[in-house]
Amino acid sequence: MVSDILVASNRGPVSYALREADGGLEARRGGGGLVSGLSAIGPDAGAVWVCAALGEGDREAVRRGVSEPGVRMLDIDALAGEGTHAAAYNGIANSVLWFVHHMLYQTPLEPVFDAEFRRRWEAYRAYNRAFAEALAAEAAPGAAVLIQDYHLALAPGMLRELRPDLRIGHFSHTPWAPPDYFGMLPDDIARELLNGMLGADRLGFLTRRWAEAFTACCARAVGGTGTTEVGVHGLGADAGFLRARSREADVEERMATLREQIGGADRKTVIRVDRTELSKNIVRGLLAYRELLAGWPEWRERVVHIAFAYPSRQDLEVYRRYTAEVSRLAEEINAEYGTETWTPVLLHVKDDFARSLAAYRLADVALVNPIRDGMNLVAKEVPVVSDEGCALVLSREAGAHEELGADAVTVNPYDVTGTARALHEALSMPPADRADRTKRLAAAATALPPQRWFLDQLEALRGGTAG
Numbered sequence: 001m002v003s004d005i006l007v008a009s010n011r012g013p014v015s016y017a018l019r020e021a022d023g024g025l026e027a028r029r030g031g032g033g034l035v036s037g038l039s040a041i042g043p044d045a046g047a048v049w050v051c052a053a054l055g056e057g058d059r060e061a062v063r064r065g066v067s068e069p070g071v072r073m074l075d076i077d078a079l080a081g082e083g084t085h086a087a088a089y090n091g092i093a094n095s096v097l098w099f100v101h102h103m104l105y106q107t108p109l110e111p112v113f114d115a116e117f118r119r120r121w122e123a124y125r126a127y128n129r130a131f132a133e134a135l136a137a138e139a140a141p142g143a144a145v146l147i148q149d150y151h152l153a154l155a156p157g158m159l160r161e162l163r164p165d166l167r168i169g170h171f172s173h174t175p176w177a178p179p180d181y182f183g184m185l186p187d188d189i190a191r192e193l194l195n196g197m198l199g200a201d202r203l204g205f206l207t208r209r210w211a212e213a214f215t216a217c218c219a220r221a222v223g224g225t226g227t228t229e230v231g232v233h234g235l236g237a238d239a240g241f242l243r244a245r246s247r248e249a250d251v252e253e254r255m256a257t258l259r260e261q262i263g264g265a266d267r268k269t270v271i272r273v274d275r276t277e278l279s280k281n282i283v284r285g286l287l288a289y290r291e292l293l294a295g296w297p298e299w300r301e302r303v304v305h306i307a308f309a310y311p312s313r314q315d316l317e318v319y320r321r322y323t324a325e326v327s328r329l330a331e332e333i334n335a336e337y338g339t340e341t342w343t344p345v346l347l348h349v350k351d352d353f354a355r356s357l358a359a360y361r362l363a364d365v366a367l368v369n370p371i372r373d374g375m376n377l378v379a380k381e382v383p384v385v386s387d388e389g390c391a392l393v394l395s396r397e398a399g400a401h402e403e404l405g406a407d408a409v410t411v412n413p414y415d416v417t418g419t420a421r422a423l424h425e426a427l428s429m430p431p432a433d434r435a436d437r438t439k440r441l442a443a444a445a446t447a448l449p450p451q452r453w454f455l456d457q458l459e460a461l462r463g464g465t466a467g
């Protein structure tokens with residue numbers, strides 16, 4: 001297949017599960033900004049999405065030649081050697097690059113860039129090369145290729161060498177580290193990474209802050225960004241989809257169940273919805289909620305914290321430990337403050353989108369307190385679907401804060417006491433004020449729908465072709 005528009009990302013729009021009963025494959029469509037964004041050009045545009053096979057079901061689909069239209073899944077281990085995907089994805093992308101950009105290292109002990117790191121870096125190169133080769137094979141002359149995220153930082157440069165005729169874009173969905181922090185990477189690796197990205201014609205970031213950090217890293221390590229254009233494309237919530245989906249029957253059912261679990265009609269609700277991700281700062285969020293109950297005792301019995309923390313990246317030990325710490329702390333708060341008729345924290349870990357929407361609709365306060373976050377779509381989705389208005393407690397380190405800060409209660413994510421105070425303030429907000437703010441938040445959150453986000457990038461990338 002030869003295409004004019006290609007997208008590349010580690011996680012694709014579909015995944016396969018093996019049915020135990022008959023060994024058949026079941027395809028599951030995923031969501032997210034990129035899926036909605038791509039819908040702007042419709043299936044007739046013939047776009048091809050190149051992605052990695054992530055589990056055994058995916059790998060089996062590739063072996064059997066099963067695929068969805070417009071999706072080209074790569075079995076990286078079959079192409080580049082067993083263990084390559086895990087070493088590149090877990091070993092480099094998630095435990096090095098993610099940590100650098102979110103500034104997650106506990107620096108007295110980590111990072112350690114040793115021989116093992118170098119072996120993984122080889123795998124990261126091989127993984128990127130497999131993508132570059134697949135893209136080179138699928139792209140029509142002069143095609144536009146939109147490569148996503150830190151997993152694929154080297155692919156633009158590799159693809160440029162194979163196919164100088166292509167228009168190559170790369171988009172970062174994460175923050176970008178400031179130069180002093182990025183400078184922890186070994187110099188040769190830092191240069192290879194930046195030069196790999198600069199192989200693109202155009203680089204996109206979610207906010208000006210991340211774009212400037214990238215440019216500053218380039219100025220320091222490779223003497224500038226050369227001829228590569230750097231653009232900012234904020235990603236907003238998909239209002240039409242969210243409003244319709246959140247009114248469906250399964251969401252209503254879950255609202256009823258949540259109301260039962262909350263108990264007491266006049267109890268207020270503080271919600272959070274996250275992957276159990278180190279950067280999301282769930283532990284400090286729980287500590288802040290505990291300080292709220294300790295320091296403002298009037299809220300005891302009168303508030304419930306609904307925390308949805310969906311397991312993520314469980315191959316990494318530090319994520320497993322963090323997940324356990326979240327549960328432990330929730331139990332501790334319930335043991336300390338709970339009564340026969342009141343459970344202060346309701347922690348749910350099973351991913352359920354309909355239930356997330358139900359929580360968005362009934363929440364009085366949403367807590368979004370990441371240590372660092374490229375954008376954060378929860379902060380944008382809540383005001384869009386909220387029934388009666390929801391106060392937003394928002395970290396100043398989330399990209400979304402640039403657009404939503406004016407109507408949110410801003411927190412420093414490290415300041416637990418400050419976050420407790422912000423929760424109190426948000427819970428005490430007069431309903432009319434809360435409703436007004438929610439309206440303005442919803443308008444800001446939907447100003448750049450995913451379809452616009454995608455088309456803008458495509459146009460900007462093609463604009464450079466000069467006819």
Ligand code: G6P
Nearest residue numbers: 010011094149150173174312313
């Ligand atoms: C972030 C990244 C994405 C990634 C997602 C989920 O949003 O920017 O590239 O797909 O997290 O992480 P996972 O490791 O489960 O794909």
